[in-house]
Amino acid sequence: GDSVTQMEGPVTLSEEAFLTINCTYTATGYPSLFWYVQYPGEGLQLLLKATKADDKGSNKGFEATYRKETTSFHLEKGSVQVSDSAVYFCALSDPSGGSYIPTFGRGTSLIVHP
Amino acid sequence: NAGVTQTPKFRVLKTGQSMTLLCAQDMNHEYMYWYRQDPGMGLRLIHYSVGEGTTAKGEVPDGYNVSRLKKQNFLLGLESAAPSQTSVYFCASTDPWRSTDTQYFGPGTRLTVL
Numbered sequence: 001g002d003s004v005t006q007m008e009g010p011v012t013l014s015e016e017a018f019l020t021i022n023c024t025y026t027a028t029g030y031p032s033l034f035w036y037v038q039y040p041g042e043g044l045q046l047l048l049k050a051t052k053a054d055d056k057g058s059n060k061g062f063e064a065t066y067r068k069e070t071t072s073f074h075l076e077k078g079s080v081q082v083s084d085s086a087v088y089f090c091a092l093s094d095p096s097g098g099s100y101i102p103t104f105g106r107g108t109s110l111i112v113h114p
Numbered sequence: 115n116a117g118v119t120q121t122p123k124f125r126v127l128k129t130g131q132s133m134t135l136l137c138a139q140d141m142n143h144e145y146m147y148w149y150r151q152d153p154g155m156g157l158r159l160i161h162y163s164v165g166e167g168t169t170a171k172g173e174v175p176d177g178y179n180v181s182r183l184k185k186q187n188f189l190l191g192l193e194s195a196a197p198s199q200t201s202v203y204f205c206a207s208t209d210p211w212r213s214t215d216t217q218y219f220g221p222g223t224r225l226t227v228l
Contacts, residue, residue, distance in 0.1 A: 032215050043118075043204050043219035044157075089157070093215035100145055100164075100210045101172075102217060106156035 006105035023090035031094035120220035137205030146188040150201040
């Protein structure tokens with residue numbers, strides 16, 4: 001079946017540091033790939049997405065590129081802020097089988113210190 | 115446009131008690147989902163629905179029942195609560211034909227079973 005593996009946290013950074021959170025996936029079809037963010041005490045919300053190979057999703061300074069050859073969708077940000085402290089989930093949705101049941105990674109906690 | 119709402123936000127139950135969690139969405143989405151989130155476990159799918167009047171089991175359905183009598187509402191029931199059901203419950207909805215599988219999440223219900 002489909003699966004998503006993302007790096008374990010917590011990731012602890014100082015403000016203005018560079019961020020990378022690794023995400024790799026396995027899927028039988030041609031999935032869409034997502035990053036969701038969960039701020040403390042809230043539900044998940046979409047951060048960015050990519051629907052086909054070589055697409056780059058971007059939002060709020062975050063970027064991720066859909067790499068089919070390495071089955072990866074790593075999240076990056078050039079300069080993190082304290083307000084970016086949250087849990088980040090990588091996910092895929094593979095509708096090739098007619099089912100829209102997404103697969104989520106376990107989440108990576110990011111802590112940014114001033 | 116409220117998006118996805120969940121009631122209640124918090125609840126404390128005693129073992130053996132029953133309760134119903136309500137999820138409502140105003141985006142006319144066909145698909146709705148119930149997840150539970152536990153530390154270190156990520157999101158796990160309990161039940162889902164692909165349209166009004168339909169329900170299906172997810173990864174961890176035991177001890178839960180659901181109903182989708184109206185398109186905009188998805189109810190999650192616990193008939194006899196157990197301490198193992200202490201968790202944060204999230205509802206989500208999507209319309210794959212309009213939103214490319216993006217999931218829209220509610221704010222969560224924090225349930226404690228004593």
